[in-house]
Amino acid sequence: MDLLEAIILGLIQGLTEFLPVSSSGHLELAKFIMGDSALPEESLTYTVVLHFATALSTLLIFRKEVIQVFRGLFQGKINQEFMFSLKIMISMLPAVCVGLVFEEVLASFFGGKILLVGLMLLITSVLLLLADRSKTTSKDVSMFGALVIGLSQAIAMLPGISRSGATISTSVLLGVDRNKAAKFSFLMVVPLILGKIAKDILGGDIHFSSEEIIPMGAGFIAAFIAGLMACQWMIALVKKSRLIYFSVYCSVVGLVAVGFTIFT
Template identity: 55%
Template sequence: MTLLEALILGVLQGLTEFLPVSSSGHLEIGKVLLSLKLAGNESLMFTVVVHFATALATMFVYRKDIGRLLNGLLQFKNNDETRFAGLVLISMVPAGIVGLLFEKEIETLFEGRIALVGSMLIVTGLLLFIADKSRTTLKKITPLSAFVVGIAQAIAILPGISRSGATISTSVILGIDRDNAARFSFLMVIPIIFGKIILDAGDLIQELSEIQGTATVPFSAMAGGFISAFVVGVLACRLMISMVKNAQLKYFSFYCFVVGFISIVSYYYY
């Protein structure tokens, strides 16, 4: 992987992380279009690094909300902040279980399986279309709904299933208003990304120490992908905060249908 290729993939990650069109799916499509031949562990490592960058972008954009959340938690009282933190913890359970129990199986999914990505993009499109037809109410997020949204996030580990699309759509289908759905969707992923980084810290450090040797993803490319994903992620996140509230999810679903179909056709006929 060259620096230019990493920058392109970083921009792709930054843009698609906050659109309900699957950033992981587009990353895999991007790797195929760039003719990148990466081992499963290297491909997954690059994916984790750029996802970490967009998690930091989310923290930067929502820094005031996070500051209020931390301030409320430090008061050690049963306030809105502690309740919100509890809901985030509940939403982490499904993805945490899937990540711990099926780590090796998940790794094999990030090896240019373009047909799988295309199929899952179509599933994402169906979910977005159903959500667009759902009636939105002013329901608040409850422990049960947080867990259900967490299940959607766990399923979104599959490349091609949009994490934001799955979690926002699930929230809307459950009757949660789009503003809270978007806010919860963007903030709930932060602990998951940091947890993944912490759990894989040893392996990542070992990989990075060998990266100048035989690895196909040099350190400069990894850093370039991280920086471009962060910068573009900040811009895209700010844009989507204003767009998600009024966006027509069906238009994103049509996009997923088209890209998914093209991906499947290209796999079988090219």
């Protein structure tokens, strides 16, 4: 993996982690276009580095909300902060269970499954269209809502299903305020990313040589900066009900991916 490939993949991860177009799906498409050599044996390590970069950008933007979550967990009082923290924990359960039980099955969906990516992008497009047309309300995320949103996050482990798109769309369809839906969507994934990183490190799956430090560092910086911009942009777009643009985009990319697979 050369420096340019590392930066391109970093930008893709940083932008698509927050924009509702599926980061995993776009990384699969990018690797397919650039060839399997784009991410050879260090694929897992580089993926972890990119996810860590986007997790840090989320922590920076939502630092006040993150502090609120930790206060709620450790202050020992049943108040608004504790309830918000509890909702975050509940939303994580489906993805944790699916990830632990079906880890090998999920892994089989990656690695050049372009038809699957295309079909899942079309599903993402429909979800975004439904959310874009839903009514604006001022409701907060409920306990039951947190579980349902968590289920949508678990489904979004498939490449091509946008995690942010699925969780934000589910929240909006449940009647949650759009701004609260976006913040909850971005916050609920941070513990999962950090937990996955810790699991891979402790499992001994992370390894790289000294010559890979510069490309990985460049990719990390690209993903971090792109993530900062995309996260703030996405919040503004959700407030203004502009999800239709991403719905159209996912439709086009999905149809191209499906068409390419069928006719080549």
